[in-house]
Amino acid sequence: MEIKSAEFKKGIRGTDDILYEAVPQIAFVGRSNVGKSSLINCLLHSRDLVKSGKKPGKTREINFFLVNKNVYFVDLPGYGFAKMDLDKREQMAKMIQWYFFEKVFKRKAVLVIDMKVGPTDLDLEMLRILQENDQDILVVANKADVLNQKERSAQMKNIAAKMSGLEVVICSAKTEEGRTEILRRIFE
Ligand SMILES: Nc1nc2c(ncn2[C@@H]2O[C@H](COP(=O)(O)OP(=O)(O)OP(=O)(O)O)[C@@H](O)[C@H]2O)c(=O)[nH]1
């Protein structure tokens, strides 16, 4: 699948008409700092359309990007950022849950986990929420570039065991490993 165009549409924090448009949404969800925004930039081949950053807690709104004029890539704030004060963290968690509870035209969730860290309790909790809401889910393990071969195979086993056999695409927003595979699955 080729990316022909991508543009920022809007950032929302609560209900908004954009949610209910007849446009499919590909929603990127995961821990803060796992590389959701970077991964979207990688998929779109745009270096900085989506703001990403060194500091966790970079994305504070639910950002909609219109891709190929017919699908939204949705960049969500991350969960589990320990240094964010509790109020703010709860507010983010609520926003993420609220988004997935909303009934929209069509949605696919891309759950991004950290390949090195593996699935955390919060990741598994998020997976459960997605499954309970009957979401179409694609799990991707990002930052594969930081692992050597040995660590890679160990982590693949660890992830497979913790994610009850769900298929996981290994990727790196940095090296673009897995990019074509993710795009294929998103658009299939
Ligand atoms: N080595 C490596 N670093 C990455 C990769 N993807 C993202 N990063 C780095 O991880 C940091 C966080 O990236 P973001 O894309 O802002 O992460 P995020 O998940 O959007 O974070 P929040 O918006 O806080 O939820 C940045 O310093 C990125 O450069 C990757 O595949 N490999």
Ligand SMILES: [Mg+2]
């Ligand atoms: Mg982000």
